[in-house]
Amino acid sequence: MEISWGRGQESRRLLLSLLFFTTWKVGSGQIHYSVPEEAKHGTFVGRIAQDLGLELAELVPRLFRVASKGRGDLLEVNLQNGILFVNSRIDREELCGRSVECSIHLEVVVERPLQVFHVEVEVKDINDNPPVFPRTQKNLYIAESRPLDSRFPLEGASDADIGENSLLTYRLSSNEYFSLEKPSKGEQVKRLGLVLRKLLDREEAPEIFLVLTATDGGKPELTGTIQLHITVLDANDNAPAFDRTLYVVKLPENVPNGTLVIKLSASDLDEGLNGDITYSLSTDSLPNVKSKFHIDPVTGEIMVMGHIDFEESKSYEILVEGIDKGQPPLAGHCTVMVEVEDTNDNVPVMEFKSLSLPIREDASLGTVIALIRVSDLDSGANGQVTCTLSPHVPFKLVSTFKNYYSLVLDSALDREKLSHYELVVTARDGGSPSLSATASVSVEVADVNDNAPTFAQPEYTVFVKENNPPGCHIFTVSARDADAQENALVSYSLVERRVGERALSSYVSVHAESGRVFALQPLDHEELELLRFQVSARDAGVPPLGSAVTLQVFVLDENDHAPALLPPGAGAGGGAGGGELVWRAVGAGHVVAKVRAVDADSGYNAWLSYELLPAAGGARSPFRVGLYTGEISTTRALDEADAPRQRLLVLVKDHGEPALAVTATVLLSLVDSGQAPKTSLRASSGAADAETALVDVNVYLIIAICAVSSLLVLTLLLYTALRCSASPTEGACGPGKPVLVCSSAVGSLSYSHQRQQRVCSGEGPPKTDLMAFSPSLSPCPPRQPNPDWRYSASLRAGMHSSVHLEEAGILRAGPGGADQQWPTVSSATPEPEAGEVSPPVGAGVNSNSWTFKYGPGNPKQSGPSELPDKFIIPGSPAIISIRQEPANSHIDKSDFITFGKKEETKKKKKKKKGNKTQEKKEKGNSTTDNSDQ
Structure with missing residues (x-):
C-alpha cells in the first residue's frame, strides 16, 4: 500500500499546531507557556512582563534578562513590549529525545531589588518525524520445509515523535505466502513478524519481494518502508528454539567489563550439524547494544563489554539469534531486556x-x-x-x-x-x-558612614610661651574614624568664636588634613593668659559626621617687661627729682623713704628686689634699702658729719632669666630738730619766697606730727577698750606678742571677717608681724621659709597695698601645680638684709600688704568682701591703709603707706602767719642753707 501527500499538508500541519497553542499560569509563583516545536522565528509565546507584574518602563533600568541552561537562545524577550517570542528553531526531539515531557526552563532575573521568576515553556510535539526502519532492506532465509504458521520476527520501525504521532501501524504489501503479525497494545515488547500462510516451494518461487510500510498516528500521517527480500532454502526442517522468547534481567550500572548478564540456551531437534547451534546478536540490534554487550557464540553467555550508565540509558533490548549449521541453516530468536538499576554515583552540582x-x-x-x-x-x-x-x-x-x-x-x-x-x-x-x-x-x-570621628580625650591642655614666632606649631589634634575609605577621611576646622573684640581665627588656625594647630601671631601673656577654643573633626561621608575637642592654651609668661618706677609720692621717692626731709635725731632703723616699682610680668619675672648702689668715692652710706620692700631706712643714728644732702641710687631688678633692671634716684635732705627743715626743692623765685616757704613747712610739719601722734594714741586707747569690753575673759595682750592674721576655710581673712584684730600696747618690742596661712593648714607658729621655696606664677607684679585673699588663699604654680604655703612676712626685722623674709611680689608693695590671685591668674577675680579700713601698727610712724580693691585695679598713689608729711600736706592753710622777728630769723637761716646747698 502507498500513501500520497497533498501539497498543502505541511502548511496544514503548522496551522494545526498553532491552533493547539495555549498559555496558562499555575501556583507557587511559576508561569507556564506552551509552544509547538519548529515554530518560526518571532512566533508569539506570551506576555511575560505583564504576567510577571512588571512595568514595561522598568525592564531596562532593572536589567531584565532571561537565561536558560543549555537551551541557547531559543526564546527571547522584546524589552519594548515585554513579549516572549521564538528566537531560533526548536526541535523537541533534539531537546528531549523520546521523553514524554519536554519543557524549557527559563530564569527571569531583575535587579534593584533582585528578583527571580521561574518560567516553564512546554514544547508541544508535532508530527515532523516519519517512521524509520533500521535499514532499507532485510534479507530473510526461509527453508521450504517450514510448516504453516511459522513465524519470522521483523524489526519494527521507530518514530522520534511522541504520543499519537509515534503510534505506528504496519501493513504488508499484498502476497499469497505471508501475512503480517501485528503487535497488540498490551504487550511489553512490540512483536512484529511474518506468518507463513502457504507452504513454500523453492522450485516455484525461489525469491519473494515484499514491502513493509509503517504509518504513524499524526495528522497528516507520515510513513516509512522497508524492502523484505525472502530467499527460499531447501532441506533443514527444524530450527533452534529458545526456552522463552523474552528474558528480563536487572543489571546495576557501573558494573565492570566481563560481568555476566545472562546465559542463553537453545535446542534443535535435528542431529549433527543441523543441531549444532551458534549464538549471535541479531543484525537488527541497535548500535549502542552492540557496543555494550557481547555474546559467546558457543556458550550463549551475554557479558558486559562497555560502560553501563543509568543516566545514559535506563534499559537495553538485546536481540539474540540461535542458528544451526544445517544446510540451509535455521535460526531461533529471543529477546533479552536488560533493565539498568541506578546507583548513587553522581555528586551534586552547584551553580x-x-x-x-x-x-x-x-x-x-x-x-x-x-x-x-x-x-x-x-x-x-x-x-x-x-x-x-x-x-x-x-x-x-x-x-x-x-x-x-x-x-x-x-x-x-x-x-x-x-x-x-x-x-x-x-x-x-x-x-x-x-x-x-x-x-x-x-x-x-x-561600608556606610555610621561612625563619627572620635578624639582620644574630650579636652587637651597646651602650654605655649608668649612671644612665640608667627605660624609656630603649638599642638596636633587627631581623631579616628572606624569607617573605611572616604567615610574615614577626617578633616579638621576651627569652631569660630569671638575672643574679646577679635575673631578666634586671627589667633590660631588648624590644618584641615593633619590637624596641626598653629599660632598665627605672637601671643602676649599680659594680654591673653588663657585661650580656650574647639576644633571640630568631620569625615567625608554622605551625610558627613563630626565631633569636637576642646583645647585650653595657657600662655606662659616670659621676662619681657622691665620694672617700671611709679611716680614719686608723699613719703617716698619714685625717681630722680623727688625729695624727702629727714631729721638728724632719728635713730637706726628709721624708715625715711620708699621706692615703688611695678613689673607687668608675673611670677618670678615680676618678683622685684631692691639694692642700694654704692655712692661715688666709696663712702659708706648711713642708709640701706629693704631687699624686697623698697623701704629706705637708716643704719645708724645721723650726726653732724653726714652731708645735709644725700643722693641715693636704688637698683630695682626682677628675678627673670635674664633679669631686667631699672635705677631710681632718691634725694634726702637732713634737717636738725631744733631748726627749720631744709627743703630739697630748688628755689626759683628769689630769697624772700624761699624763706617764707621754709617757715610754712616747719610750722605745718610740727602741727602734722602732733596731730598724728594724738590720733595714734586715741586710736590705741579706743581699740583696747573695745577689745577688753568685748572679750572680758581674754584680757589684754602681753607685751611682745605678735598679731596673727589667719585665712579662714572660705578663703577670706578671719582676722577681718570676725573682727578679731588685736593691737597691743605696752612694754616690749614695738614691731608687729603680719602672717598668713593656707586654709588647709591649722594656725600654728610661723615656719621659716625654705631657701628654695617657690611661688605661684599667677602672682602678679604691682600688687595693691590692700590685702586680697581670694578663694582658699592657696597660690598655685599653674594649672595642675602643687599648692605652696606663703612664708611669714615681717616689717620690723632688726636686720632686714640679713635674714629678712619678704613676700615675692613686685616693687611698691608694703611689707605688710599681700595680694593673692586664684587659679591660673584670672585678672577678673574679685577679692574678699570684707576688710577693715585701717590698722594701726604699734611702733611704726605710719598709718597702714587697707582697702579692698579688684584684682585688676590700677595702683594709685593713695594706696600706699603715708607718713607724717602727707598728713601735713593735707592741713596746709591758705594764709601764712608769723611775726617779723621770726621771719628775719628764718630768712637768715634760709640764706645760710642755700649757700650750703
Missing part, C-alpha cells in the same frame, strides 16, 4: 546564577545576595539534593523552587566588627551513602 556583592552593612534583613541552582544526575532519592550553610554567619539559605536556593541576609551586619565573610555552601543528596559537594562564597561588607 551560582547571580551575585549581588558587596553587600552594604545597613542592608535590610531578607536581602537576596546570591541565587544557587543545584542538580544531581541520579534519580529518586539519589538525585534529591538539600543545601546547608556553614554555621555562625548572618546569612541563611531559603529554598525557592525545586532545586533553587536563595542566599539571604538573616541578621544585621557591622563592617567595623567584621568586614568579610567566607561562606561554605554544602549540597548533599539522599543516596546511601550520600554524596556531597561544597562551594565557597566570599562576601564583602560595604
